[in-house]
Amino acid sequence: MTPEIIDQASALEEMMRENAIQAHRLDHSAVSATHCIECDEALSDERRKAYPGCTMCVACREVIELRNKQRGLS
Numbered sequence: 001m002t003p004e005i006i007d008q009a010s011a012l013e014e015m016m017r018e019n020a021i022q023a024h025r026l027d028h029s030a031v032s033a034t035h036c037i038e039c040d041e042a043l044s045d046e047r048r049k050a051y052p053g054c055t056m057c058v059a060c061r062e063v064i065e066l067r068n069k070q071r072g073l074s
Helices: 003-024 045-050 058-070
Strands: none
């Protein structure tokens, strides 16, 4: 391998790592929904405070995560 390819691979790896970290950070200034976008149930104040920017209730979120896991997306 040439040094250029190694440098490009390292830069790509660093960029992907930073993107993954950013995707998992909470935006504490985000406004949470008042109702779940899937089932329209009211979101609890505790959930809205714990996860700023949340848009789904716990039950619907669990279903989405399970589907993603089964599809190999998480």
